[in-house]
Amino acid sequence: MIFDKQNNNTTIVTHEKGGVNDFCLRLEEVYDKLASDHLVVNLFSLDRLEAADLGALTGISARHRGNNKSFVIVTNKISPDEVPGELVVVPTLQEARDIIEMDEIERDLGL
Incomplete structure (x- = not known):
């Protein structure tokens, strides 16, 4: 797991090896530092990804968004039609940055 802090308020957490469930367990362990x-x-490092794999991230995503913070998953290994509705999944890091920027604007406007 690689952590890359950007813009003083965004951290990119990159999966290196292992399955999504192991990744989620490790993310839970360090979550308080990233909250x-x-x-x-x-x-991106995953060769294959299925909708069921993303289910493991649903709880972390809901908790994080409940704290008025954005949680965006970046992968091009799954069709947008397969993504659970409570997750935000985009195919590129730039789109993730754009989503976070739009979320911040909405929060500033009270939407």
Whole structure:
């Protein structure tokens, strides 16, 4: 797991090896250190990904978004039609940054 802090309020967490469930367990272990940042979960290293794999991230995502922070998953290994509705999944890191920026604007406007 690689952590890359950007813009003083966003951390990109990059999956290196192992399965999504192991990644989620490790993310839970360090979550308190990341809770004040917007999170981008980069899953590009996975050769294959299924909707069921993303289910493991649903709880972390809901908790994080409940704290008024963005939680965006980056992967191009799954069709947007397969993504659970409570998750935000985009195919590129730039799109993840754009989502976070839009979320911040909405929060500033009270939407």
